[in-house]
Amino acid sequence: MKKLSINDIARQLNVAKSTVSFILNGKAEEKRISRELSKKVLEFAEQAGYRPSQLAKSLSTGKTQMICLMVEKISDHFFSHIAYHLEALAYKSGYKIIYCSTENDPDKARELISVFRTRQVDGYIITPPVNIDAEIRDLLNDNLPVVLFDRYLPDTPTDYVGLDNYNGTREAVEHLIAAGSKRIALVTLNSGQTQMLERLSGYMAAIKRHKLKPLVLKGHFEDEMEATVKLTVQFLKDNADVDAILFATNYLALSGIKAINELGLNIPTDIAVIAFDDHDVFNIFNPPISAIAQPREEIAKQLFNTLLDKLENKESLKVVRKIIIQPKLVLRGSTR
Amino acid sequence: MKKLSINDIARQLNVAKSTVSFILNGKAEEKRISRELSKKVLEFAEQAGYRPSQLAKSLSTGKTQMICLMVEKISDHFFSHIAYHLEALAYKSGYKIIYCSTENDPDKARELISVFRTRQVDGYIITPPVNIDAEIRDLLNDNLPVVLFDRYLPDTPTDYVGLDNYNGTREAVEHLIAAGSKRIALVTLNSGQTQMLERLSGYMAAIKRHKLKPLVLKGHFEDEMEATVKLTVQFLKDNADVDAILFATNYLALSGIKAINELGLNIPTDIAVIAFDDHDVFNIFNPPISAIAQPREEIAKQLFNTLLDKLENKESLKVVRKIIIQPKLVLRGSTR
């Protein structure tokens, strides 16, 4: 019951295995192999249910048809959805995806990249933690396709697919102001990652344009939800005049909503709420939560196409593309 | 800048590559290779930063150190968390995980299994759709380790890690009854999968034990959330006496909560709510939603250990283990 190999076919038909290989790869004509023999081999392979070993193929071609998807945490709502869409796209092109979570730890990320290199994956889709510029550069130097997303490395030019975070928060704040909010806070993370900085910039820009006073709370990535809730409760107590909050991630928003509930404040009468990055459940809340939505399928599509182009087109390795996708401000009941 | 191979090392040191292989694999002693040569090779490899090709290794050993994780949908809250925990466990043992989503489509599942077979993954962790008994049996016949989870195939004995679904719903209903509910509905899916049937059975058992009348609404897996909300709204209108609902999945619960909100009913005064499968956001709702929690990390641990045992221990392939994990009823404000 063991799988049959190209050698078995060659032996059983009394044909050289190179010939069999050519025929099975559609190079029969090019290699001037008789129609007769070609047919014989094809029929035999078909009837025997021959499946070439991807492993052997990879070893000789150097292509594994595998893509590394390295994200912060695969269980995160955003990343797991990106993973879902990427899988569908990869599938159509014969690629498989291996995922891994960095937990935002540069050491872990480095180690993971090293492992994937020995596995010779064909390309990388990465949400980089800080300080892995060197490893990313190594990949690029070895002509391995890399596309970053969600955040990028300012000092290392690479292909990148990301949201227009700046515009996302800017527009959200503009909307809040237009709807009458006067005291708008931003709850974000104490993070140096580009997407967070951009979100902060967008907020600041809109606030300043309207000559309002900025008010920013910075939580910590590692914190448990309870800690963040506490932090937000205290923040709201200390700043009782806040009439709108923009949350820089959906998890911060969830903690924030809990904090608002605990304080017995009403959304949106007492306080308007907008979350960055939409979440399935935002629509369920009462009132439903407005969000700056990231078009996840579009992001996945751009990621995959960018990578695929580099995988199939050597020339493409030399160009560096930045693809910036516009967010959608989805207004629901949590804003006036 | 190309990677150096075992051949390069052998050539540069004027040593047979078999010798190098033995030394690098710690078989120097066993193969009676001089301490001197051994040291020379090890030092050279170390300083040259030699990394053996996993591909070549796989081809000759037949082991790829890869595991296929086949779930219904990788973006699902439950599955993405299982994926997360599995990754951490696999990492420690040198395994990598390739995921794929079946969308509950047997044809897609079959195709995926075929692809993974040509890639020679070492083992499979699968949430099977119905009607893929034949393919699972084929895997087992070829001595490939397979562990099912979440649901199993009644006609095909395999290793399995799953929740005690029956007890989960049974206890939840018992709790509702003890808290005073008289008219308890179950909202579930129109699905023949074992986990759904078990949840239904547990509900029925508790209902009957207390001589209550069962009331079951069956939604459809493929439905959009809006459709499910509508269905639930109508159901609640048609059955105004319902004072408690048990939702058989967390997505059904989310739709249900929306339906309840739309009808202006109060949780838990008008209607108590318990969801099967806990969700990060349940704690955020006001009131927070009670749930029958699946110990995800424990499930992942059992899955991985079961698989690993079969991967490393030939004998273990012959035994079939069913591991049933007890759920935890997490009571929050949505029940009285």
Add this chain to the structure above:
DNA sequence: ATAGTTAATAAAACCGGTTTTGCAAGTCAA
């Protein structure tokens, strides 16, 4: 002294493909 061990390593076969090179027979042109 000679066969039999053993130590230490080299050589070769194998895993299952792809790709380059080789070769015999037939065809064509000079």
Add this chain to the structure above:
DNA sequence: TTGACTTGCAAAACCGGTTTTATTAACTAT
């Protein structure tokens, strides 16, 4: 009619490892 070119396929090399078998020199026992 003979060298050059094509046809159609076989043979071999290669990808980078693991594992089995072979070889040689020194050592031991008879």
